[in-house]
Amino acid sequence: MPSSPVRHPARAAASASETAHAPGAARPWRWRTLALAALVAALLGGVAAVSCSGRSGPPEPGSSQLSGMLLDPQLSEISGLAASHRHTDVLWMHDDGGNPERLFAVNTRGDRLATLRIEGVTKTDWEDIAAFDLDGRHYLLIADTGDNGGLRRTLQLHIVEEPEKIENARLKPAWSIAFRWPDGARDCEAVAVDIARRQVLLISKKRQPPELFSLPLMPAGNALQTATKLGELAGIPQPDAQLKRDNPMRARLQGQITAADISPDGSTLAVMTYRYLLLYPRQPRQSWAQAVAGAPRVRDLPWLPQAEALGWAADGRSLYATGEFIPAPLYQIAP
Template sequence: MSPRIRPAALLRLAWTIAFALLLTACAAESPEDTSGARLSGLVVDPQLDEISGLAASRLHPGVLWSVDDGGNPERLFAIDARGQRIATFRVEGVPKTDWEDLASFELDGRAYLLIADVGDNGGLRRSLQLHVVEEPARLENARLKPAWSIAFRWPDGPRDCEAVGVDVARRQVLLVSKKREPPELFRLPLRAPDEGLLTARRVGTLAGVPRPVATPDRPLTRLQRMQSHVTAADVSPDGHTLAVMTYRHLLLYRRDARQSWRSAVTDAPDVRVLPVLPQAEALAWSRDGRTLYATGEFIPAPLYRIVP
């Protein structure tokens, strides 16, 4: 009697084959150098189908945290560097409109995760929220409650945003707009002075974001026009580099200890071409700051380690 193959195993095999074919096809069309990237794992878990934010754990070596897009329950996922889910945490007491990024940081001897409910595809939201939860000490399914939340608005009307990082030394949250050209950088205090609605402060605009160029005989497609949209960001653990991801590129804005972020993002960034990453949505510095992790929104999603 032939052994029975479980449907889940068949589905994983189909995903893997489809992803391999996609890699081959895209690599043939893209001769650009992505030598700094190595495949770390493959996300195939159906519950991780819409990863929109990624952060490296400050408590658990080798563990990454992730959130998914709007329309899903309020939850955090712990995954390993191969892309396999370890545990799921429900976040209680907060609504979920459009969670679009995640950041990890340490403050006063404790490890935290900042959940950015800042997505606004239609440009309709009058207020947005950041929720900070303390990292759980144990990696097992459980429930979490925010340690604090920040409600805020933009200074001059709604805009879409999917990129947030924490500069813990300056007690600031950095936010990068998605669809504006050039992208705008904003900041908020990491701890709100009260429970009122804050207004994000505009810091400046990002220089050097690559944009495709149209020609008279070859106009840009919609996908090409979207390539420069910023979809994720993270501040390195040492606080000296802001990593920004678009659908096509990784940009590294470096600053010295005395330089402001306003000054740093006006300098030309170090630009890298992303490896094959359909719907690039999530980016995170590793715990030691030596590499970056990047993945996409739809499974099967490759999980890359990128040496900056």
């Protein structure tokens, strides 16, 4: 079947809202329900359009397409996403603080396939996840690094091996890393693994410009590690004077870093904010500090409800992105 144009879901919701306020429209408590229904219909229509078009593979370079929808109530607070290196078309996701220690296996249409409990750890505020391969094994790094209040003295990274089968199960970390910041607490929602350097990269969320830190992926012993500051990220788009005046909260939030991931070939660091996707290319002999000091390629994200989860596809040809509330679109974005 030929594909149909996908109406922007935010506009669909706004249209429903405007209709609800028209003379003779539904009462205020009902227009929110109508707006939500319009949003879901628009997003599901987009999924159907992609399916019926017969398209396969990533979208055209520089574009995005709707891959699926998150509708499962258990996926309502997704804060991290990583594409499986072991299972085709499987994405690993987790929710943030206040929820059990668990990972979700989700397909690329947004359907939850399995829930895995992580044993032996305490979850404070999980904020990102990264997939990597090491010595022929497939691993996931879970970052318990959220700190909205700037109060945590120590933070944790937990590394678990990807399970052989996609089914409900219990996992234990292969190892964990406890660490602290070198100069006081800060919020961090973005981590990535550079396997060539056996290094974990971490990016601060709220400070401007954002700061880049590193930790060893496999530190010797169990001693508390101290993150090393590598540099600062250049090129974060800044709000203009009108946005600061008209919507100061949006102006303050739109440049905050909420996720990051390194491409499978190690050449590009992708960084997500609440509004933008930034791509920092790295030359073969460059350090990451040098790479993020240069100007990134900047793109507006497609519409997302609180964009907080981003990860490269296993083949490195695209990225997957979603938001924290349901219903939430799951996008595939070509760099």
